[in-house]
Amino acid sequence: MRELNVGVAGAGIGGLTAAALLADRGDRVTVFDRFEAPIPVGSGLVVQRTGRAVLAAVGALERALSLGCLIERMHGSDRGRTVLDVSYGAAEDHGLAIHRAALFAALFEAAQRRPVRFRSGQAIVGREGQRLRLASGALSEPFDLIVDAAGAQSPLSPLRARPLAYGALWGVVDWIDGSGIAPNRLSQRYRGSRRMAGLLPLGRLPDGPAPKAAIFWSLAVREHAAWCAAGIAAWKRDAAAIWPEAMPFFDQIDDAAALTMARYTHGSLRRPFGKGIVHIGDAAHRASPQLGQGANMAMLDALALTRALDACPDVDGALEACAAARRWHVAAYQGMSALFTPQYQSDSDWLPVLRDRILYPLSRIPPVPAILRKLVAGDLLPPIRGLPGRHIR
Numbered sequence: 001m002r003e004l005n006v007g008v009a010g011a012g013i014g015g016l017t018a019a020a021l022l023a024d025r026g027d028r029v030t031v032f033d034r035f036e037a038p039i040p041v042g043s044g045l046v047v048q049r050t051g052r053a054v055l056a057a058v059g060a061l062e063r064a065l066s067l068g069c070l071i072e073r074m075h076g077s078d079r080g081r082t083v084l085d086v087s088y089g090a091a092e093d094h095g096l097a098i099h100r101a102a103l104f105a106a107l108f109e110a111a112q113r114r115p116v117r118f119r120s121g122q123a124i125v126g127r128e129g130q131r132l133r134l135a136s137g138a139l140s141e142p143f144d145l146i147v148d149a150a151g152a153q154s155p156l157s158p159l160r161a162r163p164l165a166y167g168a169l170w171g172v173v174d175w176i177d178g179s180g181i182a183p184n185r186l187s188q189r190y191r192g193s194r195r196m197a198g199l200l201p202l203g204r205l206p207d208g209p210a211p212k213a214a215i216f217w218s219l220a221v222r223e224h225a226a227w228c229a230a231g232i233a234a235w236k237r238d239a240a241a242i243w244p245e246a247m248p249f250f251d252q253i254d255d256a257a258a259l260t261m262a263r264y265t266h267g268s269l270r271r272p273f274g275k276g277i278v279h280i281g282d283a284a285h286r287a288s289p290q291l292g293q294g295a296n297m298a299m300l301d302a303l304a305l306t307r308a309l310d311a312c313p314d315v316d317g318a319l320e321a322c323a324a325a326r327r328w329h330v331a332a333y334q335g336m337s338a339l340f341t342p343q344y345q346s347d348s349d350w351l352p353v354l355r356d357r358i359l360y361p362l363s364r365i366p367p368v369p370a371i372l373r374k375l376v377a378g379d380l381l382p383p384i385r386g387l388p389g390r391h392i393r
Helices: 013-025 049-058 061-067 100-112 221-230 232-242 244-250 294-311 315-344 351-363 368-377
Strands: 005-009 028-032 044-047 069-071 073-078 081-087 095-099 117-119 124-128 131-134 145-148 166-174 185-191 195-204 211-220 260-262 265-268 277-279
Touching: 005 013, 013 028, 013 049, 013 100, 013 145, 013 294, 044 049, 044 100, 044 195, 044 294, 049 061, 049 095, 049 100, 049 294, 061 095, 061 100, 069 195, 081 351, 081 368, 095 100, 095 195, 095 211, 100 195, 166 221, 185 232, 195 232, 195 244, 211 221, 211 244, 221 232, 232 244, 265 315, 294 315, 315 351, 351 368
Parallel strands: 005 028, 005 145, 028 117, 073 185, 145 277
Antiparallel strands: 044 095, 069 095, 073 081, 124 131, 166 211, 166 260, 185 195, 195 211
């Protein structure tokens, strides 16, 4: 396909990945972002095996590995009883726990090594044909292709996702050596499905040597106002009752403003593209982060798009092929997220019993552990199907 003039809406994980890969194709790429300087939004995440493969294709993996922290298992317990234990297996398959700012830095540096143009401080509010409409009232130049990577609040996406009843409070604290908390795993503690505390080692931020950790606290959205009114001391009492060993981490939070309430939604576009536009990442599909796939999905969307553009003679055909290549992988993980999330975040009394007494024992019986490893790694199904290119695993 001929070289394209591409406008990318959003300088997040998916947008930067798409910008770098499209520039490698020889496309003329312009990235629009609402901030004066591109900045990351969010806390910690895990780049799974599939996401690491995309980072390698972008040339950002080495930098990300230098900042993040490899984790070899996910472990959770309820009142001392293990109810979640998933090993990543071989070292090359370990998850890369990383602060969003560090992942952003690795991808932004990779994009800057290409001839990508950045238009910062340009909030996008809509689209008129192949032009982006800016908050200033101006219109962008016309593009052959618009890539909507503007996230869950994208003004370009028609997706109307279903709000989930539970979200989570997130914060970043210093990692404490000698705390007794394993530095190479995602650790969680539960009380049924109504409460969940989590701790994720993150490695370091781009501008500092000190290792960090993400803490999170599951909370019903309807409870957030009451949580704020109760004060930070009340929260710490609840946290200590669930996980006293982790209090050196939670005690670093001395102000409710240090914790951000993340509200989750669930839904997918049946047709994640239109005439001259494609939606990727959260602009195309949203789910609870319970399976740890959000950033990985956005990067896989970007890689599938560039492969489809290479394989197809026209833009419309490429967008059809891209959607087809990602359809079953996205649908499978959306379905599994809808299935698993209520077991860990809901008001149900019986789902935690099913989780702890039936599903967890079954998860220890071969070949289920190997299936779970592939599930969390992101390649239970082929991530990109039917397009030429290196196999992603």
